[in-house]
């Protein structure tokens with residue numbers, strides 16, 4: 001089961017970012033680099049603040065893992081705003 005990153009819209013997180021059991025998943029989004037439970041709880045970033053920072057940086061692929069073929073940060077981000085409407 002894949003989960004969507006609430007920061008950048010990346011659709012394939014392995015874990016729910018905020019599990020029902022509390023805290024964060026500690027998974028790092030390979031797209032925007034947000035780590036749930038650390039970037040938010042420990043470092044104090046909101047999703048919006050991290051997203052703004054990532055956009056200002058040019059929406060780079062964050063992970064050492066290979067970037068998916070045809071990855072399109074803007075299109076991915078657009079799926080997130082559609083999901084929220």
Ligand SMILES: [Zn+2]
Pocket residue numbers: 005006007008009010029030031032033034
């Ligand atoms: Zn992300």
